[in-house]
Amino acid sequence: MPTKRLSVVVTRRLPAPVEARLTELFDARLAEADGAMPREALADAMREADILVTCLSDKIDAALLAGSGDRLKLIANYGAGVDHIDVATARQRGVLVSNTPGALTEDTADMTLALILAVIRRMPEGMARMQADEWEGWAPEALLGGRLSGKVLGILGMGRIGQAVARRARAFGMRIHYHNRRRLHEGLEEPLEATFHDSLDRMLTMSDVVSVNCPHTPSTFHLLGARRLKLLRPESIVVNTSRGEVIDENALTRMLRAGELAGAGLDVYEHGRDVNPRLRALPNVVLLPHMGSATREARLEMGERMLVNMQTFADGHRPPDLVVPSML
Template sequence: MFKILITEPIPEKPISFLEEIGEVTVAPKGTYDTEEALISHIHAYDALLCMLSTPVTRNVLEAGKKLKIVANFAVGYDNIDIKAAQELNIKTANTPDVLTEACGDYAMGLLLALSRKLKEAENYLREGKFSGWEPLGFLGMELRDRTLGIIGMGRIGQAFAHRARAFGMNIIYLNRNRIEQTTEKELNAEFVEDLKELVSRSDVLSLNCPLTEETHHLIDEEILELMPNHALLVNISRGAVIDEEALAEALHDQKIAGAALDVFENEPQVHPKLLTAPNTLLLPHIASATYKTRDAIGMLAAEAIEGVLKGKPDSDIPNLIRR
């Protein structure tokens, strides 16, 4: 029997699927959030199904003498040393595609809540301050004819763009490569090659890019200075794409009008200055949190594990990471 480690509880469907091919251990949340904890146990397992919070370092992979595959319960995989895995002939997998619609909905929801100050308005009511309709109460930004600048026009970026177009927004985008002309035309989207130009033209700036050496702290003090004072920032990519200290200062100084963040650089810790920043919507990394999507994420990871453990050709496992 194969031995499979799942680093924290996930939906039951993928667990039951994996129990058909091996002995599955589901660890309590937080058990394997350190390299040391993983190293002490990974030698016993043939497969690892892990979270973005799981540090799958070279040391961990070298300790996994039986390890054949690491499958991330996420689209991103910056927590895994992919180069080391390839050198050690350990397969890696992520979960593309299945999060797209849930994340597109969520990004639109964040923007609506932020632009119309829904959190502040609800708090105002719950605190007993609502005494009737106010002509100047909680004035926000209408989205029609505003410009949405998207950094990272992959599947999720495009899903957000489709929704924003339905609200009458204009789309500009920055991407490593220009998207297909048919998609660009469908979205009436304009490709902008320069980050500073994109930022200065955007009423709303959305971050949908992966975390790489190039995108680490991409949004820093210099870039924030270029944003219009009325601009809003939405991030559902990775926390470290933003210099959180610089963002917090910009919000406190009202250099930008607001930010909605689902991810943070040092999760689960949140920068203390962000916690006190005005017009800031902070959520605990829940962009993919629907029943359908979380089941699909788990099954995609589980199917990759099954394929590798049963010796299927790599070509039959579409979500293996190849680079």
């Protein structure tokens, strides 16, 4: 007799090839429309599924997990970040959590460099003039930005994405400094000519550009708060393609408005879609709608990694991208 296929509920629409493979391998219930699944429907799905496929928009907290019953055994997250899932509570209840690290590294690093260039070279301001037909021709003092070569890039979080950002920045002639929980092995550090700082404060005082590439955890919430942001020079810029909660958005906005920072490039926000309207109005800020990993290639690779985790679990083995609380 054929083995009964595991029941899977998918909370959001995924790329068509990923959905097709899900229905081939599992008894999968796909989302009918895109958009975050309502909490009540999410609670029902957690009681009905062996595997729940989640995305960043799904808040899986202790209360939802407490009502999930005994059937749910794996939360397969479509994405690398898992700060929207209470991993510790899930583990206590015997529910495994997997993610898709690595699939979005290169694309997010590309976007980080794009934001650095856009802010330093004042590209949005130039585009706005062109679109408003306000360009009066070339002028020696018009829209003067800065040169990347020779600038110090301070990377907060030197994991996969941080290292990918460093490789790109070196190609532009930037000098790499970084703060991380642990210093990189010299075999990784030397090719980047990277300088490690065990003190974040010290790194910030030396940085022309700060790139946030660390996850959101209780220990990184507002890691760049008002006190630390004030360690930066007025000529410095801040770029964030990781998690918005790492930066105190109100403090950042105040300093940008006061001219205490030169600019910012943000792809993520402290309160999700609720972006500070004063931040939106600033000409020296580039705001993107969380599109750092938004490439066709990344979305398909994320699906492939997710499916490998799910199939490995279905075969009775540990998912290769298992997330455990000690990793967070």
